Amino acid sequence: MRLLVIGGTSFVGRAIVTEALGRGHDVTTFNRGLTGKDVDGVEPLRGDRSTDEGLEALAGRSFDAVADPSGLVPAHVLRTARALADSAPFYAYVSTTAVYQKWDTAPVDESAATWPGVADEDGDAADYAKYPAHKRGSELAVEQVYGADAALIARAGSIVGPHDNLGQLPWWLTRIAAGGRVVAPGDPGRGLQLIDVRDVAAFVLDQAETRTGGTHNVVPDGTNTTMGELVDSCVGATGSGATPVWMDEGFLFSQGVQPWGELPLWIPNVPDTAGFWAVSGASAKAAGLRTRPVAESVRDTWEWLRSGGEVRTTPGAPPLGLATEKEQQVLAAWDTRPAG
Ligand SMILES: NC(=O)c1ccc[n+]([C@@H]2O[C@H](COP(=O)([O-])OP(=O)(O)OC[C@H]3O[C@@H](n4cnc5c(N)ncnc54)[C@H](OP(=O)(O)O)[C@@H]3O)[C@@H](O)[C@H]2O)c1
Known part of the structure; x- marks a missing residue:
């Protein structure tokens, strides 16, 4: 395949690039050149998807598929999808x-209800309060341009692995x-659902x-580790x-310890986290997702x-x-x- 990866220098995008090169694909990346380094072996293109002019480097190019793990603003994703609609027949979006x-x-x-999203909504990629609605709007943007059959919407859960x-x-x-x-927080037997970035890729x-469109939660089917196993693996x-x-x-609550922020990946076992x-x-899983043991993610x-x-x-991420x-x-x- 001639694969275009939008981004490709950070975490999910880097894993897609690395896996694609390993499979023998020709990989082109598109980014501003600000975050990380391009993986050796790619053809790097520079540009900024937040403006029409920023996509000029993609003009006249054609690809077999696009992988977009980095879109955070619907209007940016819509612009990118439109720019590629006639030159790449398949668009995979990581949501x-x-x-x-x-x-x-x-x-x-x-089938669960999603936040309302607007396919052409513009905004700030760093506006975390808008993240769920922006990701949903970005999904709609891809489907609006490509249709459901030529679009993969890969809804990832909590991702672990190298280059986190x-x-x-x-x-x-x-x-x-x-x-x-x-x-160490709570019950060591508390189950977690963690996916390795390389399995997402x-x-x-x-x-x-195979140009197989569809919308999938890219998570292990059920909990695949426990807090105890995770800590022991570390x-x-x-x-x-x-x-x-x-x-x-x-x-821990009495001591003012904050779940997630202070003890990462700790989600208290209380009713309002029952879905976490x-x-x-x-x-x-039915579409072929394979997940590796969490101990392998920890080791690597x-x-x-x-x-x-x-x-x-x-920048600006909470400590x-x-x-x-x-x-x-x-x-x-x-x-x-x-x-007692
Ligand atoms: N981590 C998790 O647990 C988790 C869970 C669920 C879903 N996800 C999803 O996974 C995605 C993360 O993927 P990731 O880590 O590979 O990517 P990322 O860190 O979100 O995106 C960074 C990539 O996009 C490029 N980029 C950023 N702004 C750009 C612009 N305006 N124009 C062109 N390129 C631009 C960056 O390079 P430059 O800065 O050099 O341009 C970099 O290569 C997120 O979108 C998130 O929604 C993550």
């Missing part, structure tokens, strides 16, 4: 399960590598190669000998960090992880908590 109104509070499949640009698993690995007693390419991968100290959620790790992956993410990999979050001083306070409070 998110956050397009569902109830994705965190109730189990959802692809959110930093959740890297935070755990880095903290655990530092050793000592580590605050393989799925997108499988569908693009201990094993880093070889640090760190000791997880499992603390019940009520205690319960998104249906049945349709992607640690290898990436050890070889100099750095998490490059977007991640429990501060050392606060962790020490929480451990001390745990040790001296009243019996």
